Amino acid sequence: MKGERRMVPKATPTSYYGQPILKEHVWKGWIPAYFFAGGLAAGLSTIAFHSDRRGRKRLARRSWVASTAALGAGTSFLIADLGRPSRFHHMLRVAKPTSPMSVGTWVLSTFGPATGLAALASVTGWLPRVGRAAGLAAAALAPAMATYTSVLLTDTAVPAWSEARGELPFVFAASAMAAAGAVAIIVTPAAEAGPARRAAVIGSLAEAAGVRVMKESLGQLAEPYHEGHAGDLSSTAETLTLGGAAVVALLGRRRIPAVMGGLLIAAGSLAERFAVVAAGSASARDPSYTVGPQKARLAARAATAF
C-alpha cells in the first residue's frame, strides 16, 4: 500500500464536518509496552516451567528471573499510564467478569507473585515444593496472561480492534511466544537454548502469519494497519520478526548471532504491539471506518428483514 497513490477516492460516508465519531484511546506508549512485557513474561514462565520438568536448570532459572523482571517492568508501565497513579489499587476493589481489564488485573495479581515465588525458589534453592507449586500455577495462568490483552482491545468500539476479534488473540499469543523464546535465547548459553530457539522461530512465523491473516480478513478495515504510522510500525515489525527468525534458525547455535536474532525478534514483537495500538487510533480518528461498516450492517439487516 505504501507509496501507492489511491486512484479511486476513499468513499467517505457523510459525517459531522469530518469529525471522528469515536474518541481515540488516550493510552501512552506504556500500554503497548505492557502488552509486550506481559506476553513476554507469560512465555518465559511457560519456558521456565517446562525447563524445570526436563532438568534444564539454567534455562529454567534464567527464564524465571527474566519473567519476574518483565512483570516488574510491565506492572510499573501500567501504573505509570494511569491518570491517577496513586489510585492503582482501586483496580483491586472489584472483580468484574464484564471487564477484560479487571479480569487481567486478577490474572496479573496471581500470575505475578507465582512467577516471583518460582524465581526465588529457583535461584536460592529454598522451599523447592513451594517453588514447584508456584511454577505450576504460573504455567497454568500463562495462556490467560498472554491473551487477555487482545480481548481488552477487541472489547471496544474501535473498528480496527473489534473487527479483528477472531485473529488478534492468536497474534498476541504468537507474539508472546516469539518474544519469550527470543529473550530466553539472549539470557541462556546457546548449548542449552534449543527449546527457546524453537519457540522463537515457531512463534515468529506464527506471529507474521497471524498478522497477515488478520489483515486479510479485515478487508477495508485493514487500511489502518497498512497506512501511516501504524503501517510503518507493522511492516518494520514483520521485517524484524522474520529477519530475527531466519538468523536464529540458521545461526542460532552460535552465541553472537543468537543474541542478535533474539534482539530482532523481541523488537519485532514490541513493534507489532505498537502497530496494533496505533492502527486502533487511526481507525477511531476516521469516521468512515465507524460509519461505513455500520451502514453496511444496517443495510444487510434490512435486506434480510424483507
Place this chain on the structure above:
Amino acid sequence: MTSRVGFFTDTTLCIGCKACEVACKEWNHVPDDGLNFLGRSYDNTGELNADTWRHVAFIEQPALAPATGIKWLMSSDVCKHCTRAACLDVCPTGSLFRTEFGTVVVQEDICNGCGYCIPACPYGVIAKREPDGRVWKCTLCYDRLKGGMTPACAQACPTESIQFGPLDVLRGRAAERVSELHGQGVTEARLYGDDPNDGVEGAGAFFLLLDEPEVYGLPPDPVASTHRLSSMWRTAGTAGAAFALGLAAAFVGRRS
C-alpha cells in the same frame, strides 16, 4: 429503584440557543473547554468530551424548494446512558455505576484514570480531563435527580426540545410525535436510540432526527462490544491453548 428516567431530545424543536450547554456547565461546574472559533456554522463547541456534556450540532443544508438559501438542522447531543453501557461494563474499578434512576455515572473518588471506558464508548462521549487525569461525562444531573429536580439542560431548554421524564413515557410521546410529523409530510423524521433491541439495548437519552444519524455525528448502528465478550474469550482460550501447546512442543525432541 425508582422508575428509569431519561431524555427525549426532539431536534425539530431545537432553535440552537445553547442554553442547555450553558446550564450544564454552570450547574455541574464543568471547566472551560476553550474559547474557540471553529467555523462550523454556529457550532464553536465542537464535540462532547470531558468538559462538554451537552453539545449543540449545527448542520447547514440546502433549503427545500420553493425556499432558497440554507436550512439548519440543530441537535443537542448528550451521553446516551445506554441500557447496555460498554463504559460501565469495562470499567475495572467499579467507578462507573448504574444509579437508582437507571442512569450511568462516574464516581470521581474511585476513577483512577485507566482510560478503558474511552475507546469502549460507541458514541465517543466519555473522555479524560487533563491534567485532572480522570474521565468525566454527563451525570444526567444525578444530584438534581436526588433532590427531585429536572436536569439543568432540560430545565433551561426554552422550546422543550430537551424533554426529561420516565423513559417509557418519553418513548410513547416520541412515537406520537413522529407520526404527527409524518402526517404533516415531514417523512424524514425518525427516532434514534429508542429501540430496546438495538446494540445498546436502547438508549436512556434518545432523539428525533431529521436526517441520517451520521449527519449529526452519531453512529448509525452503535453496539456495546461487551455483547460479544463471551465469544471473544472463547477465541482467546483457543489462542491460549495453542500458545501452551506450541511452547510444550518446543521442548519435545532432541536434547539440545
